[in-house]
């Protein structure tokens with residue numbers, strides 16, 4: 001089956017998705033955003049450019065971490081991800097909206113860590129925004145949201161559609177996660193010593209230098 005796991009939007013596999021964001025000038029961006037952008041650009045066409053690790057607290061208290069595709073910025077400091085509403089991570093974020101994203105950009109030899117909180121949007125806003133993402137996905141990419149509930153035992157007669165066609169409304173399993181970043185740490189393995197910086201929203205994103 002030619003289905004690729006978690007394909008990128010059809011607007012271009014390695015380009016920023018065409019989902020509109022708020023108009024932002026570089027002066028209205030937190031100072032770590034251009035650094036992240038530059039590190040992403042060093043990745044070139046590598047998918048690592050858009051793969052992030054999302055850590056949540058499991059309902060049993062154990063940490064849980066998994067890879068997701070970064071889908072874009074909602075605004076200056078809010079990351080958008082797509083997932084299945086039936087997945088564990090959604091239950092975990094419903095219980096505890098605090099999470100961490102870790103973004104390794106190997107070509108730039110750096111790691112960004114984002115302390116973030118899941119936002120609860122107005123239902124109309126959530127629906128409008130999710131639809132903007134949904135229509136950008138290819139039929140094959142959409143199919144994943146028609147698969148049986150993730151993490152459940154595999155049934156021998158389960159139906160895994162290969163495509164969900166254009167014009168089909170998003171199923172209830174389609175979930176947009178909006179994560180507002182509150183703290184950022186950047187570690188750069190360049191030179192000696194390595195360079196570690198932190199920015200916190202509550203401090204107006206003023207940079208603090210830390211021991212690596």
Ligand SMILES: Cc1cc2nc3c(=O)[nH]c(=O)nc-3n(C[C@H](O)[C@H](O)[C@H](O)COP(=O)(O)O)c2cc1C
Pocket residue numbers: 005006051064066067068069070082083084087088089090150151
């Ligand atoms: C390269 C890669 C990209 C992935 N992208 C996503 C994604 O964008 N959204 C998503 O929900 N899961 C994605 N997954 C699957 C998750 O890592 C995870 O297995 C799944 O979401 C179930 O996680 P959970 O049971 O902790 O909720 C991706 C996996 C890989 C390997």
